[in-house]
Amino acid sequence: MIASETVQERVxxxxxxxxxxxxxxxxLEGLVSQARTxxxxxxxxxxxxxxxxxxxxVLAGMEHALDLARLAVEETKLGxxxxxxxxxxVATEFAYNYVKDKRTVGIIREFPERNLVEVAEPIGVVFxxxxxxxxxxxxxxxxxxxxxxxxxxxxxxxxxxxxxGAEAVRIMYEAALKxxxxxxxxTCLESQNLQESAYLMRHKDVRxxxxxxxxxxxxxxxxxxxPALGVGPGNTPVYLEKTADLxxxxxxxxxxxxxxxxxxxASEQTLVxxxxxxxxxxxxFAELGAHxxxxxxxxxxxxxxxxxxxxxxxxxxxxQKATDIARFVGLSVxxxxxxxxxxxxxxxxxxxxxxxxxxxxxxVYRAKSVDxxxxxxxxxxxxxxxxxxxxxxxxxxxxIRKFSEVINAGRIIVNSPGSIGALGAVYNDLVPxxxxxxxxGGGNSTTDNVNVYHYLNIKRLARRTQAHMWFRVPNQxxxxxxxxxxxxxxxxxxxxIVTNPSMEQLGHVDIVRRYIPEGTHVHVSxxxxxxxxxxxVMQGVEALNFYKADxxxxxxxGSVIDAAKIMKLKYESPEADLQELAAPFLDLRxxxxxxxxxxxxxxxxxxxxTTSGTGSEVTPFAVLLDKERGRKVTLADYSLSxxxxxxxxxxxxxxxxGLTADTGIDCLTHxxxxxxxxYASPYTDANAMEAIxxxxxxxxxxxxxxxxxxxxxxxHNAACIAAMAFSNASVGVNHAxxxxxxxxxxxxxxxxxxxxxxxxxxxxxxxxAKFMPSPYTQGYVAHKKYAAVADLLGLGGNTIExxxxxxxxxxxxxxxxxxxxxxxxxxxxxxxxxxxAMPDLTKLAFEDPSGRSNPRMSLxxxxxxxxxxAYEGRGPAKVAGASQQQTA
Amino acid sequence: MAxxxxxxxxxxxxxxxxxxxxxxKLDSAEGEVVVDxxxxxxxxxxxxxxxxxFADAADGKGVKVVLRGxxxxxxxxxxxxxxxxxLSFVA
Numbered sequence: 001m002i003a004s005e006t007v008q009e010r011v012x013x014x015x016x017x018x019x020x021x022x023x024x025x026x027x028l029e030g031l032v033s034q035a036r037t038x039x040x041x042x043x044x045x046x047x048x049x050x051x052x053x054x055x056x057x058v059l060a061g062m063e064h065a066l067d068l069a070r071l072a073v074e075e076t077k078l079g080x081x082x083x084x085x086x087x088x089x090v091a092t093e094f095a096y097n098y099v100k101d102k103r104t105v106g107i108i109r110e111f112p113e114r115n116l117v118e119v120a121e122p123i124g125v126v127f128x129x130x131x132x133x134x135x136x137x138x139x140x141x142x143x144x145x146x147x148x149x150x151x152x153x154x155x156x157x158x159x160x161x162x163x164x165g166a167e168a169v170r171i172m173y174e175a176a177l178k179x180x181x182x183x184x185x186x187t188c189l190e191s192q193n194l195q196e197s198a199y200l201m202r203h204k205d206v207r208x209x210x211x212x213x214x215x216x217x218x219x220x221x222x223x224x225x226x227p228a229l230g231v232g233p234g235n236t237p238v239y240l241e242k243t244a245d246l247x248x249x250x251x252x253x254x255x256x257x258x259x260x261x262x263x264x265x266a267s268e269q270t271l272v273x274x275x276x277x278x279x280x281x282x283x284x285f286a287e288l289g290a291h292x293x294x295x296x297x298x299x300x301x302x303x304x305x306x307x308x309x310x311x312x313x314x315x316x317x318x319x320q321k322a323t324d325i326a327r328f329v330g331l332s333v334x335x336x337x338x339x340x341x342x343x344x345x346x347x348x349x350x351x352x353x354x355x356x357x358x359x360x361x362x363x364v365y366r367a368k369s370v371d372x373x374x375x376x377x378x379x380x381x382x383x384x385x386x387x388x389x390x391x392x393x394x395x396x397x398x399x400i401r402k403f404s405e406v407i408n409a410g411r412i413i414v415n416s417p418g419s420i421g422a423l424g425a426v427y428n429d430l431v432p433x434x435x436x437x438x439x440x441g442g443g444n445s446t447t448d449n450v451n452v453y454h455y456l457n458i459k460r461l462a463r464r465t466q467a468h469m470w471f472r473v474p475n476q477x478x479x480x481x482x483x484x485x486x487x488x489x490x491x492x493x494x495x496x497i498v499t500n501p502s503m504e505q506l507g508h509v510d511i512v513r514r515y516i517p518e519g520t521h522v523h524v525s526x527x528x529x530x531x532x533x534x535x536x537v538m539q540g541v542e543a544l545n546f547y548k549a550d551x552x553x554x555x556x557x558g559s560v561i562d563a564a565k566i567m568k569l570k571y572e573s574p575e576a577d578l579q580e581l582a583a584p585f586l587d588l589r590x591x592x593x594x595x596x597x598x599x600x601x602x603x604x605x606x607x608x609x610t611t612s613g614t615g616s617e618v619t620p621f622a623v624l625l626d627k628e629r630g631r632k633v634t635l636a637d638y639s640l641s642x643x644x645x646x647x648x649x650x651x652x653x654x655x656x657x658g659l660t661a662d663t664g665i666d667c668l669t670h671x672x673x674x675x676x677x678x679y680a681s682p683y684t685d686a687n688a689m690e691a692i693x694x695x696x697x698x699x700x701x702x703x704x705x706x707x708x709x710x711x712x713x714x715x716h717n718a719a720c721i722a723a724m725a726f727s728n729a730s731v732g733v734n735h736a737x738x739x740x741x742x743x744x745x746x747x748x749x750x751x752x753x754x755x756x757x758x759x760x761x762x763x764x765x766x767x768x769a770k771f772m773p774s775p776y777t778q779g780y781v782a783h784k785k786y787a788a789v790a791d792l793l794g795l796g797g798n799t800i801e802x803x804x805x806x807x808x809x810x811x812x813x814x815x816x817x818x819x820x821x822x823x824x825x826x827x828x829x830x831x832x833x834x835x836x837a838m839p840d841l842t843k844l845a846f847e848d849p850s851g852r853s854n855p856r857m858s859l860x861x862x863x864x865x866x867x868x869x870a871y872e873g874r875g876p877a878k879v880a881g882a883s884q885q886q887t888a
Numbered sequence: 889m890a891x892x893x894x895x896x897x898x899x900x901x902x903x904x905x906x907x908x909x910x911x912x913k914l915d916s917a918e919g920e921v922v923v924d925x926x927x928x929x930x931x932x933x934x935x936x937x938x939x940x941x942f943a944d945a946a947d948g949k950g951v952k953v954v955l956r957g958x959x960x961x962x963x964x965x966x967x968x969x970x971x972x973x974x975l976s977f978v979a
Binding site: 034036038039043 | 925930933934937965
């Protein structure tokens with residue numbers, strides 16, 4: 001039967017130090033003061049200074065490895081001298097081998113590709129509690145860590161290991177001092193008691209508590225309120241699976257469990273063996289010197305070596321030989337017995353031997369299946385061993401993988417001894433340590449093998465990165481009169497022309513058909529002249545599927561081209577979820593919802609625009625009307641960009657005046673907003689500036705003289721060029737305001753833009769109340785860029801302020817010339833109605849993604865102010881001024 | 889009251905001795921004593937103790953201690969041992 005129960009921790013935690021005498025407090029204060037000074041002085045040391053000290057310390061530790069081991073065994077009466085000597089060697093030589101080339105002073109790591117540098121900062125004074133089980137090796141190891149990281153350590157050896165611990169500290173301190181370490185870098189408490197430890201743990205100048213050992217010390221460390229590396233007890237399950245090499249496994253387990261008489265907390269505690277190999281394994285253990293207990297002997301052990309009140313092992317058994325334990329308990333074993341093995345039937349308080357036993361007693365469990373074995377290991381893991389160590393012997397990778405998933409242990413040792421394996425660098429490539437981080441399962445902040453980096457504050461020097469930018473447009477753009485002829489160069493088996501009724505009536509569809517290569521099956525899909533609805537788009541997709549189209553020609557204004565973009569998307573990737581793809585994002589490259597890349601169909605999209613404003617023929621945007629949900633869905637992704645754009649002015653020669661003005665101002669707004677956008681780049685600036693120049697020069701002509709071919713051609717180019725700019729630099733708050741206002745009051749997009757534009761230029765040119773965070777810009781430059789526009793247009797002005805003012809005036813004059821209303825009020829919207837709408841307007845405008853690239857972060861109150869300025873208008877028109885407008 | 893400033897230059901090799909000598913001149917100072925640390929690249933625990941003692945003595949005599957030319961590494965050490973707030977610093 002499998003049972004699980006967490007062993008209750010019953011420890012006394014010292015809470016205060018009131019009982020300390022003034023003399024003891026003075027003594028402790030002296031230790032801390034000395035250590036604080038040493039730590040402060042240590043901050044001046046270089047890497048070379050530090051490394052010069054570490055090496056002779058390591059040699060000193062190794063030279064005294066056996067002496068210290070002898071002293072430890074004599075004093076503590078625990079463990080095996082030869083094993084302790086080996087541990088002392090590992091603690092020095094292996095630790096040194098790992099740290100010798102590590103940088104721990106100044107710049108310790110550099111990541112040039114990320115513009116990041118890590119710089120070490122010492123911790124300061126560390127209070128270190130040393131366990132009785134490894135009283136000298138732990139000191140040797142931590143002294144090396146201390147010097148390597150330029151920290152001062154106050155050591156507190158276990159009360160029953162005070163002399164050997166102090167001697168280890170003395171040896172290392174003398175070696176360190178001799179080679180230049182600061183005086184007072186190591187100090188050692190004369191004797192450990194919980195009150196003094198509590199006092200030091202709470203001392204303001206002690207920066208870190210490094211507690212390795214008993215539960216009381218570790219608990220106290222974590223209760224002190226100070227950062228702590230507390231490494232406490234474990235309960236290592238070991239699973240011996242049937243595919244394992246049994247000869248290796250049995251020897252490894254004996255090596256590990258008998259090493260220093262089992263005092264390493266990573267050593268195996270409960271061995272779970274597959275049923276098929278159980279008897280063979282026990283026979284091998286017996287052959288190699290283990291005593292296999294019968295039920296009665298196991299019961300006797302359980303009652304004797306485990307405290308029935310606490311459920312923990314009895315201290316008198318810790319670190320004792322198997323034969324001594326047997327004699328004490330009253331078991332008859334052979335004189336050369338190395339290990340006691342006691343079968344158990346479950347895990348938990350009713351199975352006392354299932355807990356941690358830091359002596360050569362191993363409990364064994366016979367598992368009928370892998371599933372049962374894993375569950376018992378989980379039980380052992382949860383019975384006091386969470387986060388510590390686990391061991392598996394197996395050659396079945398799937399079993400090993402599953403074991404690693406279900407067991408919560410910082411170290412999962414495979415096909416090697418648990419105790420020595422966990423120490424690292426001997427049987428595997430784990431970082432060498434004498435402190436095992438046990439993660440949150442063990443109340444620790446780390447599952448690492450504690451080493452140098454845990455004794456450092458690592459500072460990250462993060463240099464500003466040059467943000468990668470982009471300029472993406474369709475790779476083929478044909479422009480000027482009769483550019484539509486280029487359609488002939490695109491072979492197709494089946495082409496669908498997406499258009500609207502007016503294009504058919506004007507004969508534009510026939511013009512396009514004329515240039516489609518012979519032999520192409522052509523189908524014309526006529527959609528309403530309005531923002532595309534989901535239903536319309538899906539009908540188009542049906543047609544694409546029906547005709548197995550390999551080419552779509554979108555002929556129309558922004559709505560038609562947008563519809564064609566979405567048809568293509570759904571045709572190529574039917575699974576694309578339009579609602580999901582419309583999810584908001586901050587950075588195009590980091591967006592959560594990605595557009596599909598897998599396509600079941602492929603069709604070329606040729607966009608022929610018939611208005612000079614939206615520039616949809618080159619943009620990666622498409623707006624869809626979701627009538628069912630009563631909302632607009634804006635899709636944005638470069639995969640939506642048409643493959644080919646045709647900018648042929650013959651299709652705009654018949655545009656009415658109002659549409660010419662609306663689309664022309666939309667184009668100007670695109671260019672002005674892209675120009676001052678936080679995403680602006682030299683590439684987009686070039687496009688934005690040229691588009692602005694063309695609009696100021698040609699829009700009035702195209703408006704007044706619709707048949708002026710040059711003006712129409714240049715305005716058509718301007719719209720496309722401005723679209724290339726804002727496709728890559730985005731727009732700004734003008735669009736955010738216009739979207740909100742246009743949607744609420746049913747005002748055409750260009751007209752809505754026009755109402756806001758002069759106010760937004762003045763607003764963006766002023767010093768922002770709040771700057772917009774942007775890694776792409778070099779300071780605040782919007783006002784200078786507006787001034788550059790004024791210069792380009794030859795508007796005059798000696799200062800930036802004058803130039804901006806002249807640009808605002810020129811824009812107002814242009815709007816007047818085009819017959820735009822001067823205010824929202826002129827549209828017949830009452831003040832009361834506008835006021836009622838204001839909360840919704842500001843909310844929509846604030847949430848509009850266009851505003852995120854604006855050079856000013858627009859506060860809601862500022863948006864309201866802009867709306868009111870647009871409502872109240874620009875003052876009386878100066879008709880005379882309009883004709884004096886200067887253009888380049 | 890006139891301020892009589894005493895200037896003392898500290899040699900890096902003899903910080904402790906230099907501060908002891910400076911301590912002896914405290915009686916002749918009124919107002920402040922300026923200790924020139926510009927040639928001290930590092931200080932050790934003995935120097936810190938000597939500086940603490942010097943600051944104590946100066947406090948006792950009501951003399952302000954001004955350290956001149958302290959490099960940033962030494963300045964950081966003085967901050968860590970909490971001597972920074974007891975001393976004044978000039979470039």
